[in-house]
Amino acid sequence: MDRLVKPDVDEVEFSFMKGENCTATFCLTNLMHTMSVAVCLSTSNPSVFSFSQDFSIIPPLSSSSYTISCKSSDKLPLSTPPDKISVRSAMLPIGKAHTDDLRRLFSKPGRHVFKDASLLISFVGFDVVEFLISNHKRIPDLRSLLNKAISGCSKSQLTALMEPAVSSGKLGLVSVLIDAGVDVNVKDCLKQSMLSSAVRTGKIDIVKRLIDSHCKIDFSVDLVLHIAAAMNHVDLIELLRENFPDIPVNSVDSDGRTPIHTAAAHGHVEVISFLASVGGDVEAVDRTKWTPLHFAAAGGHLEAVEYLLNCSNVKYAVNSDGRTAFALASENGHTDLFDSLRLDDALHRTARAGDVRGLRSCVAAGAKVNGKDQNGWTALHRAAFKGRVECVKALLEVGAEADAVDNAGYTPLRCAVEAGQEEVARLLLDSGAKPISSKI
Structure with a gap:
């Protein structure tokens, strides 16, 4: 005989709710045909869990139900490893005994006491899932606990937990809820989709999971x-x-x-x-x-x-x-940006002034040869308009566009022509600029 009683479950589930006492029940059956059995119940955490009766007697081939209570708390009494219920039993030939007698019976170690079962204690329900999501970083074996906990939740309750699950950045949490059938198109407090929350985590795997689950977005909000x-x-x-x-x-x-x-x-x-x-x-x-x-x-x-x-x-x-x-x-105070934001201006000033040396220095420093001002003029426009022949030559040598067009559609050649800069106009034509009229 390896055991005297048999429990009806391997695991006792509590539907946990913050701040409320919660209870769970289980049943023990006496396997003896002719003899009563004395039972002693205990837990690995007696400060949290208690029984309606620690000691009892079960008649032959009979069953008894037991209630275990969990003290009210705002914090889920989750432990690692999980808390357990220990079921011990002993044969009771006389069929009856006082509580003190049973206490003495189980206080004496020996072959007369059987350890019949060790029942795991687990928790299910909305508050449990919420706790697991909020504390995911410090809970080992999170996924198995979550899979158990969601069994005590409705689809609407699980859907309400989508936003914190997505925001956690943990694909496992999101996948468990999606696999449980939540509505992936639930909105957050800002009326945004879960994809907005997923993108905020920076986790591409979560974004992919939501997309694959047909999560929709509203372009005007998301x-x-x-x-x-x-x-x-x-x-x-x-x-x-x-x-x-x-x-x-x-x-x-x-x-x-x-x-x-x-x-x-x-x-x-x-x-x-x-x-x-x-x-x-x-x-x-x-x-x-x-x-x-x-x-x-x-x-x-x-x-x-x-x-x-x-x-x-x-x-x-x-x-x-x-x-x-x-x-x-x-x-x-971002002085390191000054050169970038003003370098092209300096190039335009040197082109306008005919300062070839300064122009070459600006180009060497990184000024954009074809950079335009607010009117769309390049440095070549300015040099051409002012008749700065040497600057025009230098600009063409470093890649200036001979046919660049300003905001009014003017090319450097047209600027030179209208300003009466004949030498510059001929230089530009010789360099491949498109003629604007047959008179040039």
């Missing part, structure tokens, strides 16, 4: 490209555009800012470059007329400033306060 841009996640932007081809790359937030504005404000050049390559407007202005260059300059992001200068013509654009990107860099 500014997922802005979120990804702020976090410098080109991979997420690519994934979102692949799965939502209609997502507007120039969508704006409540301030009228596009994802490129956001990336520029953080100095994320790779994101700016990618967004620009798929149609992002590098010259967009927000509600206060700030361009991405304004944000990059104000934040002191040199690489972003240089990239935007190379692919846009808004260096002289002013915001609603009348400030240029240079003014914002100056106000914020």
